[in-house]
Amino acid sequence: MREPVITVKNISKSYNISHEMKANTGTVTFRDAIINTLKKPKELLTGHLMKKEKFWALKGIDFEINKGEVVGIIGKNGSGKSTLLKIMSRITEPTTGEIVMNGRVASLLEVGTGFHPELTGRENVYFNGSILGMKKKEIDAKFDEIVAFSEVEKFLDTPVKFYSSGMYVRLAFAVAAHLDPDILIVDEVLAVGDAAFQKKCLGKMKQSAAEGRTVLFVSHSMSSVSKLCKKAIFLKNGKVVKHGPVEKVIDAYSREDLDIGPTRKFIKPRGSEIFLQDASIVDLKNKKNNILNFGDGFNIEINVKSSRQIDNIRVGIGMMHEDIAIRTVWSEPSSINAGLYKFNFKFDDLLLATGNYYFNIGLDHHRENIQYFDNALNIEITEGIKNKTNANVLADYSSNSGIIKNQPGYTLEKA
Incomplete structure (x- = not known):
């Protein structure tokens, strides 16, 4: 029996969200006005009060993923996919539960994360490698391969804040995929970029899995998920609806879309x-x-x-x-x-x-x-x-x- 590379145990994540409501305009005594002003001076002066509510982005998530598996995570916008990946990437902490990740993790999440905007493309390659715990010599050995894959050699010494979203994703994916992570986490950012590059990225993820690496892939493209993944997880309203063979999970997701x-x-x-x-x-x-x-x-x-x-x-x-x-x-x-x-x-x-x-x-x-x-x-x-x-x-x-x-x-x- 294979030992899981990723173990997710009872993960939940909540956020406090605020709703604006009008302050009470009914009959208020002088004593009430003094007390309310001391309690909430800003809200009373602006004529608005804020009502707070707890929102659960994830609730009781459990699953295991083995070494070398490519798993798709699917669901509508707001289902909790990105929140789950941020917790797995150690960007945010869960409210409850724990995740055990055995190995080096590289993440490609939303455009704008992972790179420092003031650094050049070249500097960001080394910056990301050092975050992954790699030595300069190791990064040097992979550098030419990263640049060739990303196709941004002409702009390598330009600060990435001047990159288009497509250029940014090209370099970010090349770095994440080539710096030998044990676990590669890719959010739906690959939707940014041309079809040829998307195909290239899917090929690289397949190669990573064949070499024994584990890949988690979030996408709204069911055709990409079915081509790349053998298993999938369907999230809805922060909960796992189905986890299993990709065909059955996509079928469950498609039936939900009838509504x-x-x-x-x-x-x-x-x-x-x-x-x-x-x-x-x-x-x-x-x-x-x-x-x-x-x-x-x-x-x-x-x-x-x-x-x-x-x-x-x-x-x-x-x-x-x-x-x-x-x-x-x-x-x-x-x-x-x-x-x-x-x-x-x-x-x-x-x-x-x-x-x-x-x-x-x-x-x-x-x-x-x-x-x-x-x-x-x-x-x-x-x-x-x-x-x-x-x-x-x-x-x-x-x-x-x-x-x-x-x-x-x-x-x-x-x-």
Whole structure:
């Protein structure tokens, strides 16, 4: 029986959050006013009181991971994934419980952690190596390999505060993956960067696992998790819903997503100047609705918010059915000013077979990903009301096998 490399025992994490409420404006005696002012002078002067509440980001988490395993951690935004990784990376302490980590740990969490912004790329490589307990000679031996993998050699002597998010992640991943950690922890930051580099990173993580290292990988991309991982953990509301073979865990997560609804709100990435705010399925009556009849067209409206003028922005949608990609659409590169913008994608030319369909949504800048969400929205296509028109439409296309029922037009002529 293999001894676990990571043991998580009854981990919980709570935060105190404050809610603003109006101060009491009813009848207050002079004595009450004096006492309240002495107790909370700032709140009374501003006319607001703060109500505190305990929020549990994680509650009673238990699991073990063995040497050489690659484990995906999945769940919606706010499920506790990043909090768990921060505790495992010793960035924050748990409220209760303990984690035993056997070996050297390297973490790649949100953009902005791990590197000192005033140091150059070169200096940060050595800085991170020293944090991992490596000697300069050991880092020297890996340095050229790190630089080649990151593809930022031209900017190696530039302070990383001037790096784009894509450049930053390239170097950060190269450092974390090449400095021989026993345990590699990677949060969903790989969504920042181009597809070729993401593929390169997935390959490196597979190689690390083959060499006996343990990898924990958080991602919203179920295709990446299924390709890379043999096991997965599904978190919801700070608790483990399922832990086991990756196919079964992803299936449990996908079934949860049947209740997404017609609108999805997104969490703004920390420090981002442009981000996806929300997305909605809108029917042809201009109502938010994700349960549609066979033959009905629909639109997907995506709101993007920017704090300044930015050019070469694109929004993309990938339509999926049971892990099959049906259609991928990108907007034309656009230049937008500060404010809120709506991207409207029309899906009025498809006759889809009855069933459930999912939409992955992404935002990129100069073709580098800023945000990406698997299963961001879903629709259900039903047979609809059994009337003559509907029955005729269904009958006309029932003989066509496959997901898309309408067929492309064609002509026949002598060549």
